[in-house]
Amino acid sequence: MTQTSPAAQPRELPSTWNPADVEAELYQRWVDAGYFEADPNSDRPPFSLVIPPPNVTGSLHIGHAFEHTLMDLLTRRRRMQGYEALWLPGMDHASIAVQALVERQLQEEGIDHRELGREKFLERVWQWKEQHGGAILSQMRRLGDGVDWSRERFTMDAGLSRAVNTMFKRLYEDGLIYRAEQLVNWSPEMRTAISDIEVEHREVEGELVTMRYGDGDAALEVATTRVETMLGDTAVAVHPEDERYEHLIGTEIELPLTGRSIPIVADEHVDPEFGSGAVKVTPAHDPNDFEIGRRHDLPMPTVMDERGRIADTGTRFDGMDRFEAREAVREALRAEGRIVAEKRPYVHSVGHSSRSKEPIEPRLSMQWFVKVGPLAEAAGDAVRDGRVEVHPPELAKRYFDWIDNLHDWAISRQMWWGHRIPIWYGPNGEVVCVGPDERPPEGEGWRQDEDVLDTWFSSGLWPFSTMGWPDDTPDLRKFYPTSVLVTGYDILFFWVARMMMLGLYGMSDRAPEEAVPFRRIALHGIVRDKHGKKMSKSSGNTVDPLQWIDTYGTDAVRFTLARGANPGADAPMSDEWVAGARSFVTKLFNATKFALGKEAFAPERLPDRETLTDADRWILDRCDALVTEVDELLEDFQFAKSVEALYHFTWDEFCDWYVELSKVQLDEGGERAESTRAVLGHVLDVLLRLLHPTIPFVTEALWTALTGRESVVIAEWPTPEGTPADTAAAERIDAVRKLVTEIRRFRADQGLKPNQKVAAELAGIEAVGIAEHEAAIRTLAKLTEPGDNFGASSSMRVGLQDGEVAVGVDLSGAVDIAAERNRLAKDLEAAQKELSGTEQKLNNPSFTEKAPAEVVDKIRSRRESALAEIERINTRLESLPEA
Numbered sequence: 001m002t003q004t005s006p007a008a009q010p011r012e013l014p015s016t017w018n019p020a021d022v023e024a025e026l027y028q029r030w031v032d033a034g035y036f037e038a039d040p041n042s043d044r045p046p047f048s049l050v051i052p053p054p055n056v057t058g059s060l061h062i063g064h065a066f067e068h069t070l071m072d073l074l075t076r077r078r079r080m081q082g083y084e085a086l087w088l089p090g091m092d093h094a095s096i097a098v099q100a101l102v103e104r105q106l107q108e109e110g111i112d113h114r115e116l117g118r119e120k121f122l123e124r125v126w127q128w129k130e131q132h133g134g135a136i137l138s139q140m141r142r143l144g145d146g147v148d149w150s151r152e153r154f155t156m157d158a159g160l161s162r163a164v165n166t167m168f169k170r171l172y173e174d175g176l177i178y179r180a181e182q183l184v185n186w187s188p189e190m191r192t193a194i195s196d197i198e199v200e201h202r203e204v205e206g207e208l209v210t211m212r213y214g215d216g217d218a219a220l221e222v223a224t225t226r227v228e229t230m231l232g233d234t235a236v237a238v239h240p241e242d243e244r245y246e247h248l249i250g251t252e253i254e255l256p257l258t259g260r261s262i263p264i265v266a267d268e269h270v271d272p273e274f275g276s277g278a279v280k281v282t283p284a285h286d287p288n289d290f291e292i293g294r295r296h297d298l299p300m301p302t303v304m305d306e307r308g309r310i311a312d313t314g315t316r317f318d319g320m321d322r323f324e325a326r327e328a329v330r331e332a333l334r335a336e337g338r339i340v341a342e343k344r345p346y347v348h349s350v351g352h353s354s355r356s357k358e359p360i361e362p363r364l365s366m367q368w369f370v371k372v373g374p375l376a377e378a379a380g381d382a383v384r385d386g387r388v389e390v391h392p393p394e395l396a397k398r399y400f401d402w403i404d405n406l407h408d409w410a411i412s413r414q415m416w417w418g419h420r421i422p423i424w425y426g427p428n429g430e431v432v433c434v435g436p437d438e439r440p441p442e443g444e445g446w447r448q449d450e451d452v453l454d455t456w457f458s459s460g461l462w463p464f465s466t467m468g469w470p471d472d473t474p475d476l477r478k479f480y481p482t483s484v485l486v487t488g489y490d491i492l493f494f495w496v497a498r499m500m501m502l503g504l505y506g507m508s509d510r511a512p513e514e515a516v517p518f519r520r521i522a523l524h525g526i527v528r529d530k531h532g533k534k535m536s537k538s539s540g541n542t543v544d545p546l547q548w549i550d551t552y553g554t555d556a557v558r559f560t561l562a563r564g565a566n567p568g569a570d571a572p573m574s575d576e577w578v579a580g581a582r583s584f585v586t587k588l589f590n591a592t593k594f595a596l597g598k599e600a601f602a603p604e605r606l607p608d609r610e611t612l613t614d615a616d617r618w619i620l621d622r623c624d625a626l627v628t629e630v631d632e633l634l635e636d637f638q639f640a641k642s643v644e645a646l647y648h649f650t651w652d653e654f655c656d657w658y659v660e661l662s663k664v665q666l667d668e669g670g671e672r673a674e675s676t677r678a679v680l681g682h683v684l685d686v687l688l689r690l691l692h693p694t695i696p697f698v699t700e701a702l703w704t705a706l707t708g709r710e711s712v713v714i715a716e717w718p719t720p721e722g723t724p725a726d727t728a729a730a731e732r733i734d735a736v737r738k739l740v741t742e743i744r745r746f747r748a749d750q751g752l753k754p755n756q757k758v759a760a761e762l763a764g765i766e767a768v769g770i771a772e773h774e775a776a777i778r779t780l781a782k783l784t785e786p787g788d789n790f791g792a793s794s795s796m797r798v799g800l801q802d803g804e805v806a807v808g809v810d811l812s813g814a815v816d817i818a819a820e821r822n823r824l825a826k827d828l829e830a831a832q833k834e835l836s837g838t839e840q841k842l843n844n845p846s847f848t849e850k851a852p853a854e855v856v857d858k859i860r861s862r863r864e865s866a867l868a869e870i871e872r873i874n875t876r877l878e879s880l881p882e883a
Contacts (some may be wrong), residue, residue, distance in 0.1 A: 019549075024141070026701070036087070036480070041474060047075070047079075048086065048482045049485065050088045051087065052495065053459060055093065056099040056154070060139035062135050065545035069558045070486050071486045073558075080692070088147065090154055091136070091154050092459055095156045095417050095418040109168070120414050144696045160466070164419045169434075176374070176375065177368060177369070183285075184362075185362065185368055187355070188304075192366055193307045198326070199352065202566055206345065207345070207346050208223055209330055209342050211230070211258060211333050214253040219253075229280075231303045232283075232313070234262055234300065236280055237281050239271070240266035240268060244277065245278065251264055256338050257315060257317075263296075283300040313693040368449075369410055370408060376501060382500060382512075383396055385398060388520070390523065391568075395489055403497055409454075414450070420449070422449075424449070426446055456495065460495070460503075462499065466508060470506075481514060485521045486524065490524065500517060522567070525566075527561075528571065545557055551578075558583075558694055558695055558696075559695050560573060560578045560580075560581045561642055562642075563581070564577075588688075591655050592705070595680050596705060600662075600676070601681045602681045606679065607675045615661040617726040620682070621730060646687075648688060650691070658683070660779075689703065689715055689716070735769070736776065742798045752811075758784065760807060760809045763807075767802070767803045770800055832866075834869075835867060
């Protein structure tokens with residue numbers, strides 16, 4: 001992509017990189033320039049993705065920061081590659097979360113929202129949304145999200161509401177939406193059904209009570225963790241082949257405390273090996289019991305009201321809260337001598353509302369459902385036939401396990417905030433579904449359904465409703481299907497499945513390959529702490545990405561997050577890693593500042609390769625290989641590996657070696673210095689463009705200073721030069737690097753300080769073909785030319801591919817021999833102590849035979865290291881002259 005306006009003047013860099021001073025200004029400049037706005041009428045190929053809409057109540061947490069970094073990385077790269085890139089932002093109205101929040105506010109004012117009424121309550125919700133909603137949007141700016149703010153959407157705005165009503169009516173008229181009384185997850189605190197994704201299962205300490213129904217030969221023992229539900233039992237079930245109970249099948253048994261008798265039924269669901277082999281059946285309050293009840297046409301009385309209180313049982317327990325009733329029923333059974341056994345505490349998994357944190361209650365309720373059978377089949381086929389690719393591919397099985405076993409979806413919620421179900425009931429039993437452009441029926445006795453739709457219904461339309469569906473808009477024609485969905489594997493089953501089902505259905509007028517909501521699904525894991533533990537407030541290991549941004553800068557945070565993003569795998573994070581990323585950003589900044597100080601700007605064209613040094617050709621070839629490697633990795637969503645490649649090239653090859661080699665070449669002056677400036681500027685130009693999608697702020701500042709052009713946001717993505725690699729030059733530079741590294745290690749062993757220069761002779765560099773690099777070797781290894789009276793007091797040999805180089809060093813006067821001997825003596829004592837300790841353990845049979853193999857291997861490894869250290873120190877001591 002070419003720049004869209006005249007080149008900017010080079011910008012002067014500050015003395016140090018302080019992110020807080022520049023990030024907000026740079027981001028606003030990008031927005032004002034319209035870089036993130038997509039044009040549906042352009043002739044560039046489209047690339048699009050929609051943001052998983054965060055809750056309007058939300059704030060940027062580490063999971064958002066992780067996911068947004070990956071989405072922004074993909075979008076910025078495609079934009080630089082010449083695509084018309086759209087990243088569409090927006091928020092979800094978060095029905096349950098917002099209603100709960102506003103209800104609490106009203107309670108603090110002494111107002112019952114039910115007394116306030118629906119219309120007044122909704123006014124308060126909209127007021128809250130305008131005043132406080134969407135804090136996360138400003139936080140997304142801090143993260144550098146390159147979203148098209150001109151297309152920001154909200155799941156309750158007029159256009160999306162129209163799409164929701166259209167989808168409901170079409171499904172209803174096609175017989176795919178129906179109303180029925182079925183078992184749902186019920187939140188007594190919120191007084192509504194909730195979806196599976198809003199239920200968190202966690203281990204709790206409860207009780208397992210075994211009680212006796214009936215007496216004498218007709219007695220049966222049943223066990224439950226929710227003894228209060230026995231008030232709603234309508235049968236006891238046993239396995240049809242359980243000989244112990246054959247004589248009881250078809251008879252009735254007394255249900256204690258109720259004055260009722262219930263049948264004993266035979267059902268294959270019952271495990272005769274578990275417990276007594278008999279189970280109580282409460283169809284209105286347990287999923288398995290509900291299915292048994294349907295198979296045997298049992299009554300299904302609901303014995304708890306919407307607030308979780310016992311109701312309509314005709315017993316003294318009516319009006320009690322479910323937990324109060326649990327204790328009262330248990331004690332009443334005990335008084336009758338019907339408690340057979342109690343296990344307390346009994347640890348078991350209990351579903352809790354993710355919003356109100358209370359235990360949910362399975363409850364029979366009249367609700368609206370989507371018949372998912374044909375929709376789920378289509379969603380499964382789209383992945384099976386390759387129209388939608390799942391990355392990594394091995395997670396596709398989890399998708400099929402879910403989509404192929406979906407139950408009908410309860411979509412109604414007993415709330416006020418949300419899309420109200422567009423069904424009207426008439427005075428004579430009429431039921432009318434009203435579309436978005438239709439007038440509701442008028443006249444006495446007509447009323448609209450009180451419920452609203454599950455939030456996931458509207459978010460399931462997100463990829464196409466945000467682009468103007470049901471109208472045929474330019475955005476839909478250009479950007480749908482979206483190119484990729486970046487999301488966590490933890491919501492693969494919920495949000496992704498709903499988008500697939502509703503997208504294929506809503507866009508079914510298109511060709512099958514054009515109806516899918518996205519062409520690729522890139523799944524990532526969750527962020528964990530550095531020990532691999534899931535982050536949670538209770539564990540005290542959560543991190544606030546905004547605090548990290550304040551401390552280390554946005555680029556360091558993004559770099560760390562992307563560096564941990566392996567496809568489908570969880571990502572460990574820690575403060576130390578972000579601090580390390582900040583050091584990387586500083587290293588890049590300093591390298592660019594050095595280049596600019598040497599007037600090494602990005603060149604119009606590179607000099608002929610024949611005029612370049614080995615170091616120049618080597619770094620250009622490595623840079624070319626880096627472009628190819630990063631491209632291949634990012635196409636496969638290998639974010640971590642691509643960032644790792646960029647890190648090691650930048651730090652290990654470019655900064656640590658080429659920049660240092662370039663200093664020698666620049667000092668030579670003349671044409672060599674000019675060529676070096678061109679190569680230095682070119683590699684930095686390519687590197688900054690490759691790094692930009694990951695660390696956008698520092699690369700913007702550095703690239704515009706290096707090139708004098710408008711913005712790296714709209715710069716061209718690098719492509720390989722295609723020049724055959726000079727393997728001979730690479731081999732010579734590898735030899736130089738190895739030689740310098742070994743000399744540095746040798747110097748350290750001799751007790752020389754890092755910047756202390758000493759005279760040395762180098763023998764054999766002509767034979768190994770690196771004589772032309774002698775000046776660079778001496779500069780990098782801090783070695784001076786030997787004088788007339790030179791005498792080597794210590795020496796070493798370095799084996800290279802084409803021979804050996806001998807290095808002799810004159811340490812006279814360079815090292816305090818007595819101090820060096822004292823230091824080495826202390827090191828030797830420590831190494832000998834380590835050796836003695838490890839040998840003592842390894843010579844002890846009770847240790848070697850009983851300790852785990854990995855522990856014994858570790859001790860052996862420590863022993864070998866101690867031996868090597870002792871040998872190294874003794875060799876060094878022998879080489880030292882007498883003090």
